[in-house]
Amino acid sequence: MMRTRPLKVALLGCGVVGSEVARIMTTQADDLAARIGAPVELAGVAVRRPDKVREGIDPALVTTDATALVKRGDIDVVVEVIGGIEPARTLITTAFEHGASVVSANKALLAEDGTTLYAAAERHGQDLYFEAAVAGAIPLVRPLRESLAGDSVNRVLGIVNGTTNFILDRMDTLGSGYSEALDEATALGYAEADPTADVEGFDAAAKAAILAGIAFHTRVGLDDVHREGITEITTADLASAQRMGCTVKLLAICERAADGRSVTARVHPAMIPLGHPLASVREAYNAVFVEAAAAGQLMFYGPGAGGAPTASAVLGDLVAVCRNKVAGAVGPGESAYTQLPVSPMGEVVTRYHISLDVADKPGVLAQVATVFAEHGVSIDTVRQTGKDGEASLVVVTHRALDSALSGTVEALRGLDTVRGVASIMRVEGE
């Protein structure tokens, strides 16, 4: 069944992931050929710095002209591991136009403009595979697109950013401060020199947009994702969570509304009970729960980043796309056929944990409780501690609309007896 003409692969980008992809393509060439049904050949590598020595890569394959490479006409598959919006978007579109399928690890681009790219792939009869864009080597895109294609996904909830998980894990287990934990993450290579994309939740939000889109078969853009990072999490928040038998994780949560007519996508820190499987996800690992109508609750766990795991995901896609090329077919495409609207954060139903600094005098609790009642928010538990005229109130609510909860917090800030809102955090996973 083996055909002899090799499939030609163009590699765009040769950094940590790209060089690992090239290495495995060479060392595992026989296995890949057996699994694909045809040999596969690295036909060109587009880089920015052509003079850098790249072990194991024939210098004759290296070019700085990525556009010419994807336009060559003999390329079967383009592997895009450049990242960022441009020139990646134009290169991918050009690849489709010139008869190549694409494997991409580019979460930012897929979150920003996935539906346009899915449509371009379909129009040109090419594949666009992107397992590596979400949660590294953990198979998550393929299970959602294919394994659960006969089911109805209601919820995706997980830890999809390793950097922030490492920081929160250190704050929780070692009592480190945020800056100290971030410094350690940077020293260990888990955080970049500019950690903004990770710690402000942009990276997780991009993944949430992609996951929500494929889980609910609708268009979810980056702007549709409510986003809060972890920069304001304090050791006091972690301590407060521990007193509740919880820990704090940065979660990406994509949900179908109870009536099935809309979806939501959000990224924010949340308290989760220590008994929840996500609570024990340590260091830079990722883990994602998927809840589907028939399948029930599934969990996927593994390394969420790193050169080798990401390369594994890219190569799995490369084999699939090459198999499709050999068969003269394309794999499952993406479709936003449900056209479900994305609701704003205010319509999400959630729970709050609120710490208030209040005056230590009679009647404060009654005043505070009245504000909750006026906003239709039911209180689950209150803990009151105080001395020397200062007191703190810790309130955990029942489930309510996020808009009602944030309205409650606003009103609490306006009370004379409330000196400050020490922290607000959502509670998930119960």
Add this chain to the structure above:
Amino acid sequence: MMRTRPLKVALLGCGVVGSEVARIMTTQADDLAARIGAPVELAGVAVRRPDKVREGIDPALVTTDATALVKRGDIDVVVEVIGGIEPARTLITTAFEHGASVVSANKALLAEDGTTLYAAAERHGQDLYFEAAVAGAIPLVRPLRESLAGDSVNRVLGIVNGTTNFILDRMDTLGSGYSEALDEATALGYAEADPTADVEGFDAAAKAAILAGIAFHTRVGLDDVHREGITEITTADLASAQRMGCTVKLLAICERAADGRSVTARVHPAMIPLGHPLASVREAYNAVFVEAAAAGQLMFYGPGAGGAPTASAVLGDLVAVCRNKVAGAVGPGESAYTQLPVSPMGEVVTRYHISLDVADKPGVLAQVATVFAEHGVSIDTVRQTGKDGEASLVVVTHRALDSALSGTVEALRGLDTVRGVASIMRVEGE
């Protein structure tokens, strides 16, 4: 892109899983059509008892002649949820011959004769998908066949039988005896009236054979899988495990030898540390670790059985196979191209936990230690307790060949001072 001629599906078997498949095909028809790109229609249902009332299924579709149904010629996909070797095998082969692809949940058949069926599918240009045969709704077959197709899997280790996990969980957490826990599993519907297939490890061994075959791309038959069940596990074993900070699970373990030149597959109870993620898999849930060279350690968790979860897996496969039909292509087939031999249990490297009843007199430990040394087995820890002339020795070994370990146990049985071997259990997950 929607074509109008519907794809015709024949359903073989209409029990718990089959009726759920039929129900979802009806209630989710629009979603399935959108995801496939063509409407999909239930064209016939083969059953043994045609008179039984089947809600939601048109009685005109029901037949007792499964052979005639798969030979009709207009069937695009056959869904086989009968189970067992015959007539399932002949029906599947006949389906391929008559131009139909097959989705099967039949672990016994795939373990017994998978490679023959994979070859038949390929010869006739049809698909054989079987996600539901292993670990219910948990996507495991597809990740191994596709997501990790560009990686090298070294180990698959997991809990793949819900019945035995339920029994062991009850013995561990409630201190129930084996019979009591089995009775509870039967009462709750987790165990069948004849629980042999589950408690003797046959079910798990079938899954291990399938997983080893697709993980290592080689032929692994049911007879190649070393199998031990849980019927001899006692509350004393669980208590002993707890003293070591462990619990007991029935594990399926498929490994590539360190030199890469052979593989092993085995099912047996084993002690695993409480800190291992598999230790916290409760009740009838399944969870499987996959270790790959580039991807690292991945875990998949979810409900391993039940009508709805299994139907979800069947329908995911049905969508994939229908998409392939619409595209005029076939999906990735199975290949045993590596032709790696399966080594016997004796060549597995593992650790033993051995409890001995011994005479309480000086020199016994020295005698016992000599036997271990003579067999080249290094001891990790020994715990000695005794009173009134009776004593017990608990030995945990370092890693050694299973043949050396079982040889050691045989020799120990021959010692005058060893009155009995109270329990032997392997230790995994460290």
